Amino acid sequence: MKTKLIAVSLVIFAFLIFGCLENKGDVTLTEPGSNRKIDYNGTELMMELNFWNIKEFNGSVELVYHRDNATIEFHANLSDIVMREPYRYVQGYPEVFYGYKPWTGHETRGELPKRVGVIETFEVILNYSLWHERDLPINLAMETWLTAEEKAREVKEGDVELMVWLYSNSLIRPAGSRIEIVKTPIVVNGTLKEVEWEVWVYCNALPWDLITFRLKRPIKSGEIRFDVVPLLLITKEVFEENPCRVRKFDELYLEDWEVGTEFGGPHKRSATFGWQISKFEINDGR
Numbered sequence: 001m002k003t004k005l006i007a008v009s010l011v012i013f014a015f016l017i018f019g020c021l022e023n024k025g026d027v028t029l030t031e032p033g034s035n036r037k038i039d040y041n042g043t044e045l046m047m048e049l050n051f052w053n054i055k056e057f058n059g060s061v062e063l064v065y066h067r068d069n070a071t072i073e074f075h076a077n078l079s080d081i082v083m084r085e086p087y088r089y090v091q092g093y094p095e096v097f098y099g100y101k102p103w104t105g106h107e108t109r110g111e112l113p114k115r116v117g118v119i120e121t122f123e124v125i126l127n128y129s130l131w132h133e134r135d136l137p138i139n140l141a142m143e144t145w146l147t148a149e150e151k152a153r154e155v156k157e158g159d160v161e162l163m164v165w166l167y168s169n170s171l172i173r174p175a176g177s178r179i180e181i182v183k184t185p186i187v188v189n190g191t192l193k194e195v196e197w198e199v200w201v202y203c204n205a206l207p208w209d210l211i212t213f214r215l216k217r218p219i220k221s222g223e224i225r226f227d228v229v230p231l232l233l234i235t236k237e238v239f240e241e242n243p244c245r246v247r248k249f250d251e252l253y254l255e256d257w258e259v260g261t262e263f264g265g266p267h268k269r270s271a272t273f274g275w276q277i278s279k280f281e282i283n284d285g286r
Helices: 002-024 229-241
Strands: 027-029 035-040 043-048 054-066 071-083 095-099 123-132 139-147 160-168 177-188 191-202 209-215 221-227 256-260 271-283
Touching: 027 035, 027 043, 035 054, 043 271, 095 271, 123 139, 123 160, 123 256, 160 229, 177 229, 191 229, 209 229, 256 271
Parallel strands: 160 209
Antiparallel strands: 027 054, 035 043, 043 095, 054 071, 071 271, 095 256, 123 221, 123 271, 139 160, 139 256, 177 191, 177 221, 191 209
């Protein structure tokens, strides 16, 4: 009996030690489509190796969360890419997000989804850096889905995809048409600035409507801090003034907040790039 008790105790002890080591170790994704929740400085986030439009490829890809210094890194060296939908201008969007993501139903603990009309402040802080081969179409973009149904499993007519392009090169542009340029305040590397955004709208083409804010002067690396609410107010005005399908914008739910990179194109068969996030914080005014 004593021998059995000792054996059981050793098994339990080993399990606890292994669990502790696993919780303190890095989190690494290498399989396209894989995802994993992480505890990022007390905030639950989801990492997702989102290669939604790549059927197959050769090479390597890695999305890693380093717990010791709270950084999230992505590296890709892809060749012989075969796209699922060859006419699309995006091959994938490796990302990190907070909230609830339609399409997958994955979610994190927190304050999202939240109805647009009750959001008084939604500040995002992001410290990032990006590198890529010269001829690769790529951006570094934030996005959210705004849906009539809370925790929607699909995005449909009347819903909105809102993108915020912090960086993009000349080989990629937002879908739709540029309709205006607007200004909002953001803090860049500790300095308050008023920046210009190109506003692009793509209505009545997808099952949902799309609006993109693209920085006129792209920021490839640095720390940015801004309140999303001014962009939400501009979005409301745009959909009131243009023949899109969005109605009662204030009643839509802001489902999540995502950060990642769209990359590739119909004629691009390779991609070498990477990024690092050393700070990602959400302040919703609580």
